[in-house]
Amino acid sequence: MDERAALGLLGERLPAAGDDCAVVDGQVLTTDMLHETTDFPDGTTRYTAGWRAVGASLSDVAAMGADATAAVAVYGAPAFEESALLAFVDGASDVCDAVGAEYVGGDLDGHAEFTTATTALGRTDDPVRRSGASPGEAVCVTGTLGRSGAALELFEAGETERANELFRFEPRVRAGTALAPYATAMMDSSDGLARSLHQLCEASGCGVTVESPLPIDGAVDSVAADDQERLELGVFFGEDFELVCTVPEAKLSAAREAVPCPLARIGTTTAGGVTLDGESLPDRGYSH
Amino acid sequence: MDERAALGLLGERLPAAGDDCAVVDGQVLTTDMLHETTDFPDGTTRYTAGWRAVGASLSDVAAMGADATAAVAVYGAPAFEESALLAFVDGASDVCDAVGAEYVGGDLDGHAEFTTATTALGRTDDPVRRSGASPGEAVCVTGTLGRSGAALELFEAGETERANELFRFEPRVRAGTALAPYATAMMDSSDGLARSLHQLCEASGCGVTVESPLPIDGAVDSVAADDQERLELGVFFGEDFELVCTVPEAKLSAAREAVPCPLARIGTTTAGGVTLDGESLPDRGYSH
Structure with a gap:
């Protein structure tokens, strides 16, 4: 099963999912995983990686027409080098600042490949979904x-x-x-x-x-x-x-x-x- | 820098973090990454993996004295086999049901090693932190x-x-x-x-x-x-x-x-x- 088919299967099983964010109780919640091989080409700084990974989740919040509240990230890497980790955190914090959200931390995981999982939370009483368009707009x-x-x-x-x-x-x-x-x-x-x-x-x-x-x-x-x-x-x-x-x-x-x-x-x-x-x-x- | 030192460093940089969950705006938010090599021994079913991974994040919500609202998970694996993926989702959904939270989906990621990143959201006006104990209790x-x-x-x-x-x-x-x-x-x-x-x-x-x-x-x-x-x-x-x-x-x-x-x-x-x-x-x- 390819990723697209698998996502379709998940959408059937989980009615709250299937849009850019899940909607629950006046809030939107979204999570993404990015890793070195496929998402961060050689030359990507850890600052950029933190910015971009957290930014991708904030973008999903934006896509629902929601206001971004907070984000967290897991930083998985073979080693925790201080400068790399702090650069990542700075990037994550700065992209949150740029949209008025708060970067509130996350977790670390010893991982063979540099991998990050990011989650963003937003608030809206009236989420905009993918499904509302009609002809002539x-x-x-x-x-x-x-x-x-x-x-x-x-x-x-x-x-x-x-x-x-x-x-x-x-x-x-x-x-x-x-x-x-x-x-x-x-x-x-x-x-x-x-x-x-x-x-x-x-x-x-x-x-x-x-x-x-x-x-x-x-x-x-x-x-x-x-x-x-x-x-x-x-x-x-x-x-x-x-x-x-x-x-x-x-x-x-x-x-x-x-x-x-x-x-x-x-x-x-x-x-x-x-x-x-x-x-x-x-x-x-x-x-x- | 070992993981403990790195976590200490993050705690200094991010005041909202450093407890079992980050606290933001009457809500608690927590994220974890687990993967096959270190967290799921041979014989762990995908149902158990989904239950346990999401359960670990719900446990962090519990530790703040908060009510669990929702959880999401990223399922990263080399291939998306229907039965394995659905078993994971069932485990994740069932552990949410067990505590009255809603499992609202997440994301997929093609990943060399089976890896999952889970996030749970909870609500409390008065979080219990690690820092409130005093002698004689x-x-x-x-x-x-x-x-x-x-x-x-x-x-x-x-x-x-x-x-x-x-x-x-x-x-x-x-x-x-x-x-x-x-x-x-x-x-x-x-x-x-x-x-x-x-x-x-x-x-x-x-x-x-x-x-x-x-x-x-x-x-x-x-x-x-x-x-x-x-x-x-x-x-x-x-x-x-x-x-x-x-x-x-x-x-x-x-x-x-x-x-x-x-x-x-x-x-x-x-x-x-x-x-x-x-x-x-x-x-x-x-x-x-």
């Missing part, structure tokens, strides 16, 4: 796409400082709470724009037509060899932690005014199918 | 000690059914909330009674004299070759998830009546030092 995305894909190329090229910068994203908690009164459906783009759109459409029982230009990050332009790679990094690679949401046409300008970051309208919801510039957009992306 | 422990140590011996002897049973403990959430109005300090015995007493005394700035007999589980008697091994499994091995607490003498009988499980008085707090039957009790135990 605007499809929007915050910020820019492809930062992480570009970062990976830069890590490989040895440009680690710039790559680390791109790897540290600000979780869209403020944008999420600002969008919550307007958005009918929302999720984060951690699996890539393409997969995220498919997931949102599947949950909502609708489709979406997307039109270029997409808000692809300038960093992608600086590393992509051609348009194909630009699309690959910006649309399929994922791990970007922007918010993808649907907003009724009549509320779009109010939503845009409320959101403290760029909000690009990239398309419109339809009765079915996911297309980009009239062509079918494949349901593929980053598998965690 | 009764030192108590819930249930019996040494179940996990005995289980390990049984796993080694191939008696896996009985070992799995012992490995599945009921987190002391009801006992914890019942003790909360009476206890001046509380923690769980996951590092073993000896280390737990040292930690509680260090946090409270006091000592403790403990007198035999201790409430050592009958399973320990059935596997221990002699008194020395009985003491090793019951007092030092740990991973037992009972509550260790201090209660003022005048409140002891009321506390005992309130608690829905056995509560053994094992000693008295003093000005300093940790002794068992008049001998110094070493500060050693299970290191996670």
Whole structure:
């Protein structure tokens, strides 16, 4: 069973799960595990790792339109080197500070591979789910796409400082709470724009037509060899932690005014199918 | 830096951490990582692993005197086999049911070694910390000690059914909330009674004299070759998830009546030092 099938199975078994966060009692709760082999390329600093790992969980809180309250992390490593551990904690604390949440610690685990498990907690009386979109609404995305894909190329090229910068994203908690009164459906783009759109459409029982230009990050332009790679990094690679949401046409300008970051309208919801510039957009992306 | 030193360092850096749970905004939050090599001996079923891993986090909630609200877990494994995954989820769900909490899912991670990271959330307006004990109070422990140590011996002897049973403990959430109005300090015995007493005394700035007999589980008697091994499994091995607490003498009988499980008085707090039957009790135990 691949991870996607396994997640589907879990969703059936656990009705509170299946969205970016579980919702329980006016609160949202989410947890993620990241590890060196698959998530932290050579050159990723422990500060960036702490920021990014905790940020990924905060992004899930943002995707529910919830306010982030607190986060914890487990730091698993073969050895506990003081400077590395403190750098991780600083990164985790700083990303929490950036969104007004509190980093309240966690646990240590002696582990063969550097592995971190992060959990974030948020609060909302009215969570925005993936399932509320209907045909004829605007499809929007915050910020820019492809930062992480570009970062990976830069890590490989040895440009680690710039790559680390791109790897540290600000979780869209403020944008999420600002969008919550307007958005009918929302999720984060951690699996890539393409997969995220498919997931949102599947949950909502609708489709979406997307039109270029997409808000692809300038960093992608600086590393992509051609348009194909630009699309690959910006649309399929994922791990970007922007918010993808649907907003009724009549509320779009109010939503845009409320959101403290760029909000690009990239398309419109339809009765079915996911297309980009009239062509079918494949349901593929980053598998965690 | 060993794990203990590293935890000390984290405690200095993160004031909200350092107890069994972090306390934030009327809530308690705790996270743990367990993995195959160190935490799940050969013969541990995935049902037991799910129960035990989530139970360990619920035990931390109990140790704060908080009511358990919800738990999540990441299931990291080299492959996602349906029966194993569902058994894990069933174990996680059942241990939550046992204490009135909700298991709300989590995440999957492709991981070389079977690894799980669990997080539990609880609620209390008045958390019981490790630091509130003062000399002249009764030192108590819930249930019996040494179940996990005995289980390990049984796993080694191939008696896996009985070992799995012992490995599945009921987190002391009801006992914890019942003790909360009476206890001046509380923690769980996951590092073993000896280390737990040292930690509680260090946090409270006091000592403790403990007198035999201790409430050592009958399973320990059935596997221990002699008194020395009985003491090793019951007092030092740990991973037992009972509550260790201090209660003022005048409140002891009321506390005992309130608690829905056995509560053994094992000693008295003093000005300093940790002794068992008049001998110094070493500060050693299970290191996670």
